Amino acid sequence: MASEEELLNAIRMAGGRVTAQRRVICEYLANTDSHPTPTQVFDVVSKANPDISLATVYNTLNMLQELGIIVGINFGGGHTHFDTNTEPHINLVCMRCHTITDIPIDQALDLYSGAWREDGFEPVAYKLDVFGFCEECREAKRIEIQEELTKRTNPGNGKLKQSSKIAIGGKASVS
Numbered sequence: 133m134a135s136e137e138e139l140l141n142a143i144r145m146a147g148g149r150v151t152a153q154r155r156v157i158c159e160y161l162a163n164t165d166s167h168p169t170p171t172q173v174f175d176v177v178s179k180a181n182p183d184i185s186l187a188t189v190y191n192t193l194n195m196l197q198e199l200g201i202i203v204g205i206n207f208g209g210g211h212t213h214f215d216t217n218t219e220p221h222i223n224l225v226c227m228r229c230h231t232i233t234d235i236p237i238d239q240a241l242d243l244y245s246g247a248w249r250e251d252g253f254e255p256v257a258y259k260l261d262v263f264g265f266c267e268e269c270r271e272a273k274r275i276e277i278q279e280e281l282t283k284r285t286n287p288g289n290g291k292l293k294q295s296s297k298i299a300i301g302g303k304a305s306v307s
Contacts, residue, residue, distance in 0.1 A: 133217045134201050136162035142201045143192075153184045157192045167205060167213040167223070167232040205232060205261060223261045228269035 134142075139158035140150050148154075156177045166172075174189045193214050196202045203215045205223060213232060215223065222235040265273055 133165075133219070134162060138162075139196060139201060142196065142199045146195065146199055148195060153181065153188045154192050156181050156184065157189060158196075161196075161202065161214070161216045164216065167215050169211070169213050173214075224266075225261050225263045226266040226269050227263050228265055228273055231266055233266075 136155075136159045139161060140155065143150055143154060143158075157173060160173060160177050161168075168176075170186065170190045170193055173193065174184070174186045177189070178184050193202065193204075197204050197214065201218065203218060205213045205215055205225065207213070207225075207230060211230070213230065215232070215234075217234060220237050222237050224233040224235060226232075
């Protein structure tokens with residue numbers, strides 16, 4: 133994970149100004165283990181710094197991402213989390229609650245490092261996202277699907293029009 137000074141140096145080296153607002157954002161990023169959204173960053177840093185704007189947060193995060201010092205994890209629809217850990221790891225991403233858990237993958241990346249060297253490619257960040265459902269959301273999603281299927285019942289006999297199999301995270305149940 134990048135330190136506050138590394139984040140600030142990246143901004144300086146790109147010719148950016150290190151303002152008080154950018155300093156506060158970098159301090160937050162350097163001290164969090166979470167994968168915050170721009171709004172989450174803004175909510176935290178604006179409490180102690182009411183002069184900071186959401187636009188400044190977005191611009192700073194986008195600059196740091198373009199510089200390769202943080203990584204964006206895009207959920208689509210403008211919903212992006214930022215990962216300050218550019219060390220080799222896998223992100224386990226819950227598709228329901230959007231929690232993100234880091235899993236180290238040092239051994240797996242060693243297999244590919246030779247191919248990178250052969251192509252002359254030098255990675256600046258590593259990103260592998262695995263999408264699925266965490267344990268709590270897997271059960272909640274199963275219930276949501278079950279409720280949706282129940283809505284599709286035949287009003288005359290209260291039975292489903294078709295038998296359905298629900299599989300969430302490898303566990304199936306028949307309804």
